[in-house]
Structure formats: structure tokens, C-alpha cells
Amino acid sequence: MHSLLYLTSAAWIATFVAAIATSRVGPSNAICTQKIYDLDISSYNYMFQNVQSDANMTYLTKLNQEYVGSFPYASNFSDEYEAGIMEVTGTYGISGTLCVPLTGEKNASNVQYLIHGIGYDSSYWDFAVGDDETYSYVYASAAAGIATFRYDRLGTGLSEAPPDAYNVVQKPTDVAIAIKFAEMLRSGEIGTKAYSKIVLVGHSYGSIQSQALTTLAPTAVDGVVLTAYSANATALPLWWSSTAYTTASLVFPTRFSPAELTNAYLVTESIWTSQLNYWYFPGYSQSIADYARATEQPVTQGVLFTIANNITAAPEFKGAVRVITGANDWIFCYSNCFAVPPNSTEPNIPAYVQELYPAASYFDTYIPANTGHIINLHYSAPETFQNMIQFAETVFTAL
Ligand SMILES: *[C@@H]1O[C@H](CO)[C@@H](O)[C@H](O)[C@H]1NC(C)=O
Numbered sequence: 428m429h430s431l432l433y434l435t436s437a438a439w440i441a442t443f444v445a446a447i448a449t450s451r452v453g454p455s456n457a458i459c460t461q462k463i464y465d466l467d468i469s470s471y472n473y474m475f476q477n478v479q480s481d482a483n484m485t486y487l488t489k490l491n492q493e494y495v496g497s498f499p500y501a502s503n504f505s506d507e508y509e510a511g512i513m514e515v516t517g518t519y520g521i522s523g524t525l526c527v528p529l530t531g532e533k534n535a536s537n538v539q540y541l542i543h544g545i546g547y548d549s550s551y552w553d554f555a556v557g558d559d560e561t562y563s564y565v566y567a568s569a570a571a572g573i574a575t576f577r578y579d580r581l582g583t584g585l586s587e588a589p590p591d592a593y594n595v596v597q598k599p600t601d602v603a604i605a606i607k608f609a610e611m612l613r614s615g616e617i618g619t620k621a622y623s624k625i626v627l628v629g630h631s632y633g634s635i636q637s638q639a640l641t642t643l644a645p646t647a648v649d650g651v652v653l654t655a656y657s658a659n660a661t662a663l664p665l666w667w668s669s670t671a672y673t674t675a676s677l678v679f680p681t682r683f684s685p686a687e688l689t690n691a692y693l694v695t696e697s698i699w700t701s702q703l704n705y706w707y708f709p710g711y712s713q714s715i716a717d718y719a720r721a722t723e724q725p726v727t728q729g730v731l732f733t734i735a736n737n738i739t740a741a742p743e744f745k746g747a748v749r750v751i752t753g754a755n756d757w758i759f760c761y762s763n764c765f766a767v768p769p770n771s772t773e774p775n776i777p778a779y780v781q782e783l784y785p786a787a788s789y790f791d792t793y794i795p796a797n798t799g800h801i802i803n804l805h806y807s808a809p810e811t812f813q814n815m816i817q818f819a820e821t822v823f824t825a826l
Pocket residue numbers: 482483484485486
């Protein structure tokens with residue numbers, strides 16, 4: 428079997444030192460500790476061929492065409508561009524932030540563990556424009572007396588960005604990192620104590636990783652909230668094509684440089700391709716969407732090409748599950764979460780996620796109205812946050 432060993436780059440260390448001086452660490456009502464965790468990670472990854480992390484946009488676009496065009500027979504794409512599975516081992520510097528309520532925790536044995544999605548780093552969970560903390564889930568949780576831990580996915584924020592945007596930065600690596608942090612929360616390696624109850628909250632690709640975590644490490648967390656998620660892949664090919672993902676250093680030349688990110692690190696091409704996929708007008712404030720755009724984070728083509736692979740049920744997960752997806756989510760509901768097949772016994776598309784959780788102690792869905800994919804940043808967010816907190820408290824107080 429092939430294998431690959433990844434070593435930390437000096438460029439990343441310089442970038443990190445420059446960036447940390449300016450970024451917000453947490454909300455006004457919490458004591459937050461941000462640090463770099465050097466994680467030793469080993470995962471079985473898809474081995475790519477005929478790809479190059481520094482290929483030009485012409486070639487990256489061609490790859491995207493072939494990937495999308497191969498659906499639903501993904502075999503055509505994998506014949507040409509994938510050559511099996513290999514073990515990838517590396518040590519990755521990942522920036523994580525633990526926030527404890529300023530006024531104390533309701534129960535210090537419990538924590539919410541937050542995994543963000545594509546286009547963001549962990550500031551998705553503590554989104555604030557100036558002093559306005561309306562859209563910060565970390566703030567809402569601290570106000571409810573609950574601690575949170577969040578981290579920047581590999582290749583985003585203050586975490587390092589390995590140059591290999593295919594074989595290293597792809598879904599199995601991200602899932603292995605997600606599992607590692609859950610284990611560290613359990614064993615007391617994050618903050619000052621071990622957490623006995625953990626509620627995992629994912630958003631979008633963070634939910635895909637969270638679902639994989641419940642399959643591969645079913646006792647690592649006690650409950651899971653999958654936001655901006657469903658098991659219906661109908662609109663996924665449309666998402667890959669209509670975002671028009673483009674080399675990040677071309678779209679945002681003042682924020683990302685080719686020295687920092689290889690070409691296959693991508694962002695949405697324009698505010699309109701971003702709106703189409705992520706926002707439901709008029710359910711959000713333009714100033715919030717503008718700020719999200721101004722701080723957009725990249726995703727590798729390797730993640731995009733592996734994100735839908737190997738989604739399997741979690742028959743051993745016995746915790747509670749809630750799925751929260753905006754009624755107008757384009758990617759996971761094709762803009763209408765109530766468009767279930769005729770005579771369906773399920774009330775909405777996200778409710779089918781229950782099929783992945785045959786042993787869950789509890790399952791339900793919550794579908795906020797007038798809400799697109801970025802649920803934390805639509806006007807419905809404050810109400811959604813209370814729904815998420817209520818779920819977490821139910822898990823924390825269950826016997
Ligand atoms: C882009 O890369 C491809 C493949 O290497 C090459 O054939 C093509 O000429 C390049 N296009 C530009 C504009 O550089």
C-alpha cells in the first residue's frame with residue numbers, strides 16, 4: 428500500500444504568527460482560550476492521480492466538469508483520477524478555541540463541540556460584526572451557561588494549509604481530526620478537565636464529518652445536531668457547478684497568496700454564486716452576507732471530490748439526533764425541504780436522515796422558515812440557537 432507523510436511548512440508558521448494578532452478570540456460573555464493543537468493524524472485517504480495542486484483554473488474547471496458529469500456513475504471519474512486508498516500520516520497544527528461562560532457553567536461536566544462547514548473557519552460559530560453578537564452561537568451558548576469548543580478545519584483560519592490539496596486535505600483526514608478532538612475533550616486534553624457529556628454540532632460539511640464521526644466512533648459524543656444537512660444528494664452536482672469554485676488567491680488576491688495556498692484551494696467565484704448556494708433572500712441582512720463574503724475561507728478540490736463518498740449509517744450510535752435545515756436550503760433540499768416524494772411518510776427531506784440512525788435514543792428535525800444554507804446567519808438564527816441549546820440541555824440532563 429502507498430503511504431504519504433506530511434511535514435509542517437515554515438510558511439504556515441510565519442502566516443500564523445502574523446494572523447493571530449488581529450483575530451477575535453471569543454464573545455464578550457465568555458472566557459476563551461485559543462491555541463494550536465499539534466495533532467498526529469493517520470487516515471485512509473483516496474489516492475488521486477492526474478491532478479496537481481498548482482494546476483491552472485482551466486484544468487481545475489475541467490476536473491470539476493468531469494466530476495459533476497460522472498454523476499451518478501462516479502466510476503468514470505474515479506477510473507481516471509483515483510487510484511485506490513492509501514494511508515496518509517501527518518502532524519497538523521489546528522487552531523482550537525474553548526469558551527467557558529464568564530458567569531460560570533451550569534454544569535462543568537458538559538460541553539458543546541462545534542464543527543463548521545465550507546466557506547468558513549470556526550468564526551462561523553462566533554460570527555460578529557462589530558459589537559453585534561446576535562449571530563454568535565458561542566455567545567448564545569455562554570448566555571445559557573454552556574461551554575463550547577470549536578476549531579478551524581485544516582486549510583482554514585489559523586490552522587495550517589498543507590500544499591497537497593488532494594491527497595492530504597480531503598474528507599478522511601478531516602474526519603480523523605474531528606474524531607481526535609472528540610476523544611481529547613473526553614480525556615481532559617482540552618481545557619482543564621474531562622467532559623462527561625458532549626453534544627456535537629455540525630454545519631454542512633461539518634455535519635457530514637459529524638455523521639461520519641457517529642459511524643466510526645459511536646461513543647465519542649452523546650448527542651449530535653446536524654445543521655444544514657440531509658441525506659438527499661439530488662442537488663449536490665448543481666452545488667458543485669453553480670458555486671463556480673475558483674482559486675482563492677485569484678478571487679481574493681489581497682487576502683490569499685499563492686505562496687500560502689496552492690491553486691486547488693478554492694472559494695466561490697462571486698457574491699452571486701455564493702448567494703445562489705448559501706443565502707435565501709430576503710431572509711438575511713446584506714451587511715451580514717457582505718461580511719461573510721469578506722471573510723470567506725477556502726476549500727480544497729480534494730475535499731469537494733471526496734465529500735459525498737462513503738456516507739454510511741451509524742447503526743451503533745445510541746445518542747440523540749436532531750437535524751436542523753433551513754426550509755429553503757439549496758444544497759440539501761433544492762430550496763424546498765418539504766418537497767418529499769408523493770405519499771411519503773416523512774414530513775420533510777431532512778427527516779430521512781433517521782434511516783442513518785436506527786439505534787438513536789431520539790430523533791427529530793427542525794426546519795426554520797425563510798432560511799437558506801447558512802442557518803446561523805439568517806434572521807431566524809436567534810430562534811434556531813434556542814432550539815439547539817434546548818436539545819443540548821436535554822442531552823446533558825438525560826440519565
Ligand atoms: C493550463 O494548464 C493546462 C494543463 O497543464 C495547459 O494545457 C494549458 O495550456 C494551461 N492554460 C493556460 C492558460 O496556461
